[in-house]
Amino acid sequence: MPRPIEALIDAGALAHNLTVLRQRAPGARLMVALKANAYGHGIERIYSGLTGADALAVVDIDEARRLRELGWRGAILLIEGCFEPRDLEACSRLHLWHVVHRAEQIDWLAGHKTREAHQVFLKINTGMNRLGFAPQAARAAWARLAALAQVDGITLMSHLSDADGPRLGVADGIAHQLTAFDAACGELPAAASLANSAAVLRHPEASADWVRVGLAAYGASPDHPAHTAADWDLRPVMSLRAQLIAVQDVPAGGTVGYGSTFVAPAPLRIGIVACGYADGYPRVAPTGTPVRVDGVAARTVGRVSMDMLAVDLTPCPTAGPGSWVTLWGADGQSGVQPVDEVAASAGTLAYELMCALAPRVPTRTQAKPL
Numbered sequence: 534m535p536r537p538i539e540a541l542i543d544a545g546a547l548a549h550n551l552t553v554l555r556q557r558a559p560g561a562r563l564m565v566a567l568k569a570n571a572y573g574h575g576i577e578r579i580y581s582g583l584t585g586a587d588a589l590a591v592v593d594i595d596e597a598r599r600l601r602e603l604g605w606r607g608a609i610l611l612i613e614g615c616f617e618p619r620d621l622e623a624c625s626r627l628h629l630w631h632v633v634h635r636a637e638q639i640d641w642l643a644g645h646k647t648r649e650a651h652q653v654f655l656k657i658n659t660g661m662n663r664l665g666f667a668p669q670a671a672r673a674a675w676a677r678l679a680a681l682a683q684v685d686g687i688t689l690m691s692h693l694s695d696a697d698g699p700r701l702g703v704a705d706g707i708a709h710q711l712t713a714f715d716a717a718c719g720e721l722p723a724a725a726s727l728a729n730s731a732a733v734l735r736h737p738e739a740s741a742d743w744v745r746v747g748l749a750a751y752g753a754s755p756d757h758p759a760h761t762a763a764d765w766d767l768r769p770v771m772s773l774r775a776q777l778i779a780v781q782d783v784p785a786g787g788t789v790g791y792g793s794t795f796v797a798p799a800p801l802r803i804g805i806v807a808c809g810y811a812d813g814y815p816r817v818a819p820t821g822t823p824v825r826v827d828g829v830a831a832r833t834v835g836r837v838s839m840d841m842l843a844v845d846l847t848p849c850p851t852a853g854p855g856s857w858v859t860l861w862g863a864d865g866q867s868g869v870q871p872v873d874e875v876a877a878s879a880g881t882l883a884y885e886l887m888c889a890l891a892p893r894v895p896t897r898t899q900a901k902p903l
């Protein structure tokens with residue numbers, strides 16, 4: 534028998550979330566970020582939930598190739614652009630759109646031989662200081678691109694650093710970037726794309742022509758704890774669960790796990806769960822991280838091991854070996870353990886937990902219900 538742990542991937546939840554996000558940005562087209570193997574969910578596993586997307590965004594050409602093999606005929610954007618001139622050949626062959634964020638990428642395009650001109654997204658650095666042309670260089674870059682026979686259309690884009698909350702003590706974390714974007718290229722005759730998940734939900738004024746959603750599409754809240762995923766009507770696409778494989782009666786004063794970080798204040802019944810950090814559960818999640826045991830809210834105790842972790846069974850006295858423990862996601866009994874809560878407990882974000890789901894975890898997919 535395989536280890537009793539599994540991840541459930543619910544493409545129907547993805548389809549639902551895309552509907553919610555589209556309603557939030559009714560005038561915009563919807564691009565779904567599938568980088569990092571669909572945020573750890575597996576591109577092939579969630580593919581059936583993507584019919585509501587207008588375009589898909591990836592970082593690796595290999596991910597784009599897989600999408601074409603799955604039959605996706607719509608637009609695919611290389612969201613970090615080409616890494617070397619040769620990548621343009623793959624763009625031509627696979628009909629990929631690509632981001633242009635530095636001058637060499639325009640040089641490469643100018644030297645590229647293609648029968649079909651490319652759609653490009655010209656990225657402006659409006660303050661994130663990661664990728665993009667400086668605002669004062671935006672018009673010249675646009676003019677260079679517009680003059681190339683290799684370029685068919687240009688969409689202007691930027692990325693927001695603080696759409697999920699205040700920035701440097703100012704309540705609105707994006708106004709300065711919207712102003713910089715407008716000053717850099719506001720009058721250029723091109724479509725624009727600025728918003729990530731947080732902006733779609735919190736700043737509808739930034740929706741522009743294309744929104745680019747990732748986290749919220751997978752059912753986590755981009756501004757937890759200000760809002761939960763349920764507040765935004767988002768459903769978890771990934772659920773991680775494992776069975777109890779042992780129960781221990783720990784006397785008062787007994788300790789649990791490596792380092793004896795947890796000392797039982799009173800006699801305690803604990804369950805040992807077949808999930809550890811080698812499955813992608815965060816090792817740094819401390820005592821008290823929430824889980825659901827047989828659909829009942831409970832908490833972890835002690836350190837997370839490689840293959841196991843321990844939970845306090847006080848709230849669920851009937852639980853025993855074979856009981857299912859939901860580490861995050863849907864518990865199968867209409868309850869949900871929000872991945873955002875686990876991430877917060879571990880001092881990280883749902884992004885990281887989703888992406889870190891280990892390949893050794895067997896995965897079951899729930900196809901999109903018709």
Ligand SMILES: *Cc1c(COP(=O)(O)O)cnc(C)c1O
Nearest residue numbers: 566612692729730745746747748
């Ligand atoms: C990943 C990514 C997004 C999506 O971000 P979320 O916060 O997951 O919605 C949008 N834009 C760019 C450029 C990205 O790389």
